[in-house]
Amino acid sequence: MAFRAPPSHLPLESDSSARFLPSIVALMVALLTFSIVGLAALHDSVGQWSGQIEGSLSIQVPPTELANRSPIEREEALQKTVDAIIDEVSTLPGIARIEELSPDTMAALLEPWLGPDEVISELPIPRIIEITPETGFSYDALETRLGVIAPEAVLDDHRIWIERIADVAFSVELALALLIIVLFGATMLSVVFATRSGLSIHHRIIELLHLIGAQDGYIARQFGRHNQRLAFFGALIGLLIALPVSALIGWLGMRAGWPIPSLVLSPSFIALIVAIPFVVAMVAGITATRTVLRVLHRML
Amino acid sequence: MTDVVSFRNVGVRYESGPEILRDLNFSLGRGSFHFLTGASGAGKSTLMRLLYLALRQTRGEISIFGRDNIRIPREELPAIRRKIGVVFQDFRLINHLTTFENVALPLRVAGVEDLQIRKNVTELLEWVGLGDHINAQPSRLSGGQQQRVAIARAVIGRPALLLADEPTGNVDDRIAMRLLYLFEELNKLGTTVLIATHNRQLVKRFGHTQWLLEGGTLHDTTNTG
Numbered sequence: 001m002a003f004r005a006p007p008s009h010l011p012l013e014s015d016s017s018a019r020f021l022p023s024i025v026a027l028m029v030a031l032l033t034f035s036i037v038g039l040a041a042l043h044d045s046v047g048q049w050s051g052q053i054e055g056s057l058s059i060q061v062p063p064t065e066l067a068n069r070s071p072i073e074r075e076e077a078l079q080k081t082v083d084a085i086i087d088e089v090s091t092l093p094g095i096a097r098i099e100e101l102s103p104d105t106m107a108a109l110l111e112p113w114l115g116p117d118e119v120i121s122e123l124p125i126p127r128i129i130e131i132t133p134e135t136g137f138s139y140d141a142l143e144t145r146l147g148v149i150a151p152e153a154v155l156d157d158h159r160i161w162i163e164r165i166a167d168v169a170f171s172v173e174l175a176l177a178l179l180i181i182v183l184f185g186a187t188m189l190s191v192v193f194a195t196r197s198g199l200s201i202h203h204r205i206i207e208l209l210h211l212i213g214a215q216d217g218y219i220a221r222q223f224g225r226h227n228q229r230l231a232f233f234g235a236l237i238g239l240l241i242a243l244p245v246s247a248l249i250g251w252l253g254m255r256a257g258w259p260i261p262s263l264v265l266s267p268s269f270i271a272l273i274v275a276i277p278f279v280v281a282m283v284a285g286i287t288a289t290r291t292v293l294r295v296l297h298r299m300l
Numbered sequence: 301m302t303d304v305v306s307f308r309n310v311g312v313r314y315e316s317g318p319e320i321l322r323d324l325n326f327s328l329g330r331g332s333f334h335f336l337t338g339a340s341g342a343g344k345s346t347l348m349r350l351l352y353l354a355l356r357q358t359r360g361e362i363s364i365f366g367r368d369n370i371r372i373p374r375e376e377l378p379a380i381r382r383k384i385g386v387v388f389q390d391f392r393l394i395n396h397l398t399t400f401e402n403v404a405l406p407l408r409v410a411g412v413e414d415l416q417i418r419k420n421v422t423e424l425l426e427w428v429g430l431g432d433h434i435n436a437q438p439s440r441l442s443g444g445q446q447q448r449v450a451i452a453r454a455v456i457g458r459p460a461l462l463l464a465d466e467p468t469g470n471v472d473d474r475i476a477m478r479l480l481y482l483f484e485e486l487n488k489l490g491t492t493v494l495i496a497t498h499n500r501q502l503v504k505r506f507g508h509t510q511w512l513l514e515g516g517t518l519h520d521t522t523n524t525g
Binding site for chain 2: 007011014089203204207208209210211213214215218298300
């Protein structure tokens with residue numbers, strides 16, 4: 001891209017667009033960068049949450065039918081049911097791991113609410129079996145088998161949570177993507193308006209160039225190069241504002257315990273961010289050139 | 301003599317107003333020299349605009365360099381305009397460019413090489429007496445000097461047709477005569493010249509065809525003065 005243009009016959013550097021365009025492009029690119037970083041971070045985080053939730057299932061075996069038995073009899077009956085479930089379910093395809101949450105682990109988890117171990121062992125606490133599914137896993141097959149072995153067991157697959165998170169994440173991602181499109185469109189519209197104002201300011205010189213035999217492309221290229229340069233510097237300033245602010249937000253997030261989204265640090269994402277000023281400048285140059293050509297075409 | 305320009309029953313009106321030029325029938329032969337006179341507002345500038353292809357007639361036919369002006373494809377217009385040198389009444393110099401760059405403009409847009417541009421422009425500026433003002437900006441020049449820059453820009457590309465709208469309006473008689481001699485020199489080299497002026501005293505000193513634009517129509521006044 002020709003950012004160092006040859007001497008222009010149009011005094012474009014002196015008109016108001018030379019100040020207006022970089023400012024508006026800087027603002028738009030800063031907002032654009034925030035949106036892209038936000039979109040990437042959200043996309044990455046949602047992927048991680050879904051992965052974590054989707055990665056495990058749990059079966060709860062409640063002692064509902066055994067409430068009248070003595071604690072020892074109840075625990076023996078419960079253990080028998082748990083063992084039967086583990087034996088049967090582990091034969092199903094797509095089960096990477098199946099394991100009962102041990103009574104000690106359960107006691108440790110419940111201790112803050114129910115007190116020490118001795119009390120917990122007296123209470124009818126449900127048993128929890130954790131399952132890690134893998135490729136080939138069928139939720140329906142598990143549900144059917146469980147219905148046969150232990151109808152009272154409850155299968156918790158976190159499906160509602162995943163669906164809710166996915167819905168919210170999709171809506172936010174869609175909104176951010178639309179925002180990015182709107183911001184990019186607004187940036188290009190400002191280029192069009194700045195070009196038109198330049199055309200209006202320099203109308204007499206353009207007409208002179210036209211009348212002494214300058215091709216439309218010759219005049220349009222001067223506007224194109226000028227706007228390309230202004231948009232590039234504006235976009236660079238916008239990026240230099242947005243990146244430190246995004247980094248600061250990330251640092252504050254880390255201090256609050258949020259993980260850094262891995263996508264934001266990937267080479268392809270960094271390349272995308274670095275490409276913003278070049279893409280904006282290129283599109284601004286093309287937009288300005290086409291706008292001038294359209295206006296010149298109306299002249300005789 | 302082949303006609304460079306020919307007008308047949310040409311009329312011009314702006315939007316729905318009255319015709320300001322009507323029934324124009326004339327031709328400019330190759331290598332001819334004409335003066336166009338007329339009072340202010342007679343339509344001299346409008347006629348000039350028709351000739352340098354900035355305006356189209358509302359009726360009639362105009363042939364320029366043997367081409368019907370209406371039928372010339374848009375992409376061919378720049379090449380035809382490069383054959384026409386124009387001295388505008390208001391000079392139309394570009395203020396942020398130097399004298400040299402203003403004069404060089406027609407050569408630059410035509411893609412002439414830098415070395416050639418430097419040689420031709422420097423020579424011409426010396427000739428019109430502006431050799432000491434090559435790097436001056438138009439705003440630093442007097443009205444007469446600006447006019448000479450405008451004339452130099454019009455003739456630098458050795459146009460086949462030279463149109464000058466009041467080229468001697470801001471200069472004293474001595475400079476005016478010198479500029480008209482420059483136009484005559486170009487004319488001798490084959491350039492067709494049409495000069496619009498209301499300085500009839502100056503016109504009388506030269507023996508060229510004189511046209512008077514009055515009431516929207518053209519009258520030959522060469523012999524009647």
